[in-house]
Amino acid sequence: MTQPIFLIGARGCGKTTIGQALTHACDFHFVDTDLALQQRSGMTVADIVAAEGWAGFRARETQTLISVTQPNTVVATGGGIILAAENREFMRQHGVVIYLNAPVSVLASRLEAFPEAEQRPTLTGKPISEEVADVLAQRDALYRETAHYIVDASSTPDQVVALIQNALHLATAI
Numbered sequence: 001m002t003q004p005i006f007l008i009g010a011r012g013c014g015k016t017t018i019g020q021a022l023t024h025a026c027d028f029h030f031v032d033t034d035l036a037l038q039q040r041s042g043m044t045v046a047d048i049v050a051a052e053g054w055a056g057f058r059a060r061e062t063q064t065l066i067s068v069t070q071p072n073t074v075v076a077t078g079g080g081i082i083l084a085a086e087n088r089e090f091m092r093q094h095g096v097v098i099y100l101n102a103p104v105s106v107l108a109s110r111l112e113a114f115p116e117a118e119q120r121p122t123l124t125g126k127p128i129s130e131e132v133a134d135v136l137a138q139r140d141a142l143y144r145e146t147a148h149y150i151v152d153a154s155s156t157p158d159q160v161v162a163l164i165q166n167a168l169h170l171a172t173a174i
């Protein structure tokens with residue numbers, strides 16, 4: 001299989017971490033839409049949102065998604081990539097989409113331990129655990145309708161990578 005693999009899911013589900021580990025396991029290249037758009041603009045996510053609002057960030061995110069998509073590539077996306085219908089359609093048409101699914105308690109404890117405020121400026125103004133619950137409630141259906149496969153992302157990184165590889169073997173067998 002050479003199709004790109006898109007990792008989607010909430011902040012803290014491990015798209016960036018698992019994406020890097022997966023590229024070693026399946027000998028793909030790694031790209032992360034947030035890292036790519038920050039390198040190109042010379043600004044952090046927080047800088048872009050402060051200067052251009054979330055609409056400016058979302059426009060850059062869509063451009064970046066299209067430009068980084070190549071064969072043999074794992075694309076770690078940002079948690080809000082599924083908000084735009086064009087992004088959802090693009091990912092489903094151009095590759096295999098995997099939803100890294102984890103409960104609110106797991107997401108909140110990871111984000112509380114490593115908030116990375118420059119990467120994750122607040123979306124709602126609420127404390128982390130409330131924000132995670134609210135945002136996941138709004139987006140879970142979009143992650144599910146976009147995904148070809150849903151993988152439990154609450155176990156260790158090695159275990160999550162193994163679950164993805166199982167799903168991809170299914171994909172190559174079809």
Ligand SMILES: Nc1ncnc2c1ncn2[C@@H]1O[C@H](COP(=O)(O)OP(=O)(O)O)[C@@H](O)[C@H]1O
Nearest residue numbers: 010011012013014015016017110114155156157
């Ligand atoms: N499977 C995992 N088990 C434990 N910690 C994890 C796991 N996946 C990610 N993390 C940790 O959670 C935090 C957020 O991970 P990250 O990959 O940045 O998530 P995302 O890109 O989905 O927002 C990081 O500190 C990372 O080390």
Ligand SMILES: O=C(O)C1=C[C@@H](OP(=O)(O)O)[C@@H](O)[C@H](O)C1
Nearest residue numbers: 010011045078079080119120121
């Ligand atoms: O969920 C979101 O709307 C966002 C998630 C972030 O990426 P991660 O999911 O990699 O943290 C980043 O793209 C930005 O802060 C917006």
Ligand SMILES: [Mg+2]
Nearest residue numbers: 015016076077
């Ligand atoms: Mg990330």
